Amino acid sequence: MTVRLGCIADDFTGATDLANNLVRAGMRVVQLIDVPAVGGAQPAPDADAVVIALKSRTVPAAEAVESSLRALEWLRDAGAEQIYFKYCSTFDSTPAGNIGPVTEALMDALGTDFTVATPAFPDNGRTVFKGHLFVGDVLLGDSSMRHHPLTPMTDSNLVSVLAAQTTRPVGLIDHRAVAAGADAVRTRITELRAAGDGVAIADAVSNDDLLRLGAAVRDLPLVTAGSGLAIGLPANWGFKPSPAAAQLPPAVGHQAVVAGSVSAATNGQVRAFLDTGRPAFSVDPLRIAAGEDVAAEALAFAGRHLADGPVLVYSTESPEAVRAVQGRVGAAEAGELVERTLARVAQGLVERGVRQLVVAGGETSGAVVRALGLASLRIGPQIDPGVPWCAAPLPGGDTLHLTLKSGNFGGPDFFTTSFALLAGESR
Numbered sequence: 001m002t003v004r005l006g007c008i009a010d011d012f013t014g015a016t017d018l019a020n021n022l023v024r025a026g027m028r029v030v031q032l033i034d035v036p037a038v039g040g041a042q043p044a045p046d047a048d049a050v051v052i053a054l055k056s057r058t059v060p061a062a063e064a065v066e067s068s069l070r071a072l073e074w075l076r077d078a079g080a081e082q083i084y085f086k087y088c089s090t091f092d093s094t095p096a097g098n099i100g101p102v103t104e105a106l107m108d109a110l111g112t113d114f115t116v117a118t119p120a121f122p123d124n125g126r127t128v129f130k131g132h133l134f135v136g137d138v139l140l141g142d143s144s145m146r147h148h149p150l151t152p153m154t155d156s157n158l159v160s161v162l163a164a165q166t167t168r169p170v171g172l173i174d175h176r177a178v179a180a181g182a183d184a185v186r187t188r189i190t191e192l193r194a195a196g197d198g199v200a201i202a203d204a205v206s207n208d209d210l211l212r213l214g215a216a217v218r219d220l221p222l223v224t225a226g227s228g229l230a231i232g233l234p235a236n237w238g239f240k241p242s243p244a245a246a247q248l249p250p251a252v253g254h255q256a257v258v259a260g261s262v263s264a265a266t267n268g269q270v271r272a273f274l275d276t277g278r279p280a281f282s283v284d285p286l287r288i289a290a291g292e293d294v295a296a297e298a299l300a301f302a303g304r305h306l307a308d309g310p311v312l313v314y315s316t317e318s319p320e321a322v323r324a325v326q327g328r329v330g331a332a333e334a335g336e337l338v339e340r341t342l343a344r345v346a347q348g349l350v351e352r353g354v355r356q357l358v359v360a361g362g363e364t365s366g367a368v369v370r371a372l373g374l375a376s377l378r379i380g381p382q383i384d385p386g387v388p389w390c391a392a393p394l395p396g397g398d399t400l401h402l403t404l405k406s407g408n409f410g411g412p413d414f415f416t417t418s419f420a421l422l423a424g425e426s427r
């Protein structure tokens, strides 16, 4: 089975979001945590698409280019016929990069003179019209992204945003062409190429626009986008939405939730879990800072309850409580202490037979995945928009079912409905 689409994502939860869209459009997808060595021991996975998750969004541009080119080399080795560079749907970048420099490095390596760029994802409220990105009902430059600490986005015109970070001229495939269909988009691409443009921002305000764009870019060696364009590509190889694409091995073993997110949605999910009366252990950062072995206590607690159903270990607190802790220990130090503790808890839970694990929090997920030594995730059925179950081979040979939920995702009953969905899928 050959890998058709090779994807390079500039962060971890973005990679899962992209993989999830591809699965829903009918591809079987494996997500790799970082780039395996070319020609290394790990064989190319049995999948229609492979998504390599990098951490390259906000590192210096030269580093982002280097890791992206390594990913490209691995994906081409695995047989990928088209490359998809995935970035954030709010086009997070600065005039120094990294979207422009990585795009151009990939174009050079692939020997192609043209690609498209669109962060549009209408289902998540990201639309592009006349080159301008809207976040919900407001222009990007008027949204909260204006104040982002690392990549403040003050200009909503993506043609000028991208032009500031590329050497190639940037054009626009505007909505008239996209609305007129794939042939009109191809004609527009021919015009832009003839005029010497190397990249074109593509408008899209609906899923139908993305489907038309997807068909139009079938023969481009490289596409660059948020995760939205993924809904329009699988059909180019004849894939159709099918539950088989999301099939995972049967789930076995104990169930647990590890929550290290303090976002509003996770606070609600923790409350809903506590309301069910199921066993839950609260991790107090101040006790960790005082040198107490909170991870060992959490594991002893979990050990007593795992046989009876899901157990929750959480550091989730109200924003006021978190600020109080940060005031005493420092924000970075508190985050680090909690991440390290929860990663140890996740490791201990797996040692105690947990094989179905829900993790809440983006950074927390990264820490847990590293602690468990996971190298790849097969993407399964979606639990809530953007959050799929995954199956990962454990270093010992067993399979771990896990879902990595970034803070604000998921409905209020996520911590219980996720296990019910997995049980239903596994029957």
Ligand code: ADP
Pocket (backbone or CB within 6 Å): 260, 261, 262, 263, 266, 285, 315, 316, 317, 321, 322, 325, 326, 334, 335, 336, 337, 338, 339, 360, 361, 362, 363, 364, 365, 405, 406, 407, 408
């Ligand atoms: P989200 O996806 O909601 O942003 P993350 O896991 O990415 O969640 O980030 C949450 C951060 O807050 C982590 O660094 C975590 O260790 C830290 N944290 C979690 N609980 C607490 C707490 N009670 N006090 C202080 N910091 C905390």
